[in-house]
Amino acid sequence: MQHEPDHFELLGLSPGFAVDRDALDRAWREVQAKVHPDRHAAGSAQERRVAMQWASRANEAYRTLRSPLARARYLCERAGVDLQVETNTAMTPAFLMQQMEWREALDDARTARDSAALEALSAELAAARRRMIAEVGELLDHRHDYAAAAVRVREWMFIEKFSEEIDAAVDALAEQD
Template sequence: MLNYFHLFNLPESFFVDEQAVRQAYQRLQAQHHPDRHIGYSPEEQHRALAMASDVNEGWRVLRSPVLRAGHLLALRGMDQGEVSLSPEFLMQQIAWREQLESSGQLRQLEALRAQLRHEMDHEARQFEQELARVDAPKARSAHAHLQFFHRLLQEIEQRVDHMDEES
């Protein structure tokens, strides 16, 4: 498995310096762009194309907290196994979804978005701690929570965009 942190010369951590990720991406993209390898042998052109593809995928993964967390789990062999979510979290999911469905005003959506971002930040810190403790079940659970928050925040953004279009 390709380690995107190593490819980008970054420390393996959930919390990354976004500017360092961007700079590494730009450097790698300039270095391995297929257009820079015109006139080279077909093998070298193929390697450059494969590397450019890896760089693009690394950029996609390292920019996304959810994908980055999944990558860290996979690198440690912790991405296998069932994820059990607590009944409390499942009930809270239902409550947040109901709150989203009943939010008819922009300020309600913004308040829910702020609350969920706060919860996601807390869950990100929890993920980092469980990863450091090498507690695979808890790290996978935190990752599942991050996935939920990410999806719900995307739904909120879509509703906000839709409200903006209507006004």
């Protein structure tokens, strides 16, 4: 049985959380230039189907590696660590406390219809996201501690989801004005 390349291999990139975005874009374009179905339009049905499959895999690899959160998840899973995002909600006690504070701040801002408080909360989450990116990068690329990274990735997923809630609250407040 032939080895299926992972996302990094497929795009000819070294595996790691830190990815040069320009190199990723170039690698994806190069792979697409070789496998794009239009290049195989005159080929047999099987050649066209294979080209379509490779183009689809290249697109999936690019989408995954382009997103820092998706890339972190992929690296954990690639290392054999199942994030168990549907069943494992374990987070550090400090993060759980932070989560409760953020939820309370969001509820207070909604109740008070305080757009400045919502913007401040959004800025606080953006800072938390930046810290999370740095920490996950350290855990994955330098410490190779995929289990600890998985915990932080689950927390990062909360940050992203909660950021969407804040954005929705900002939009709802703007619509009411």
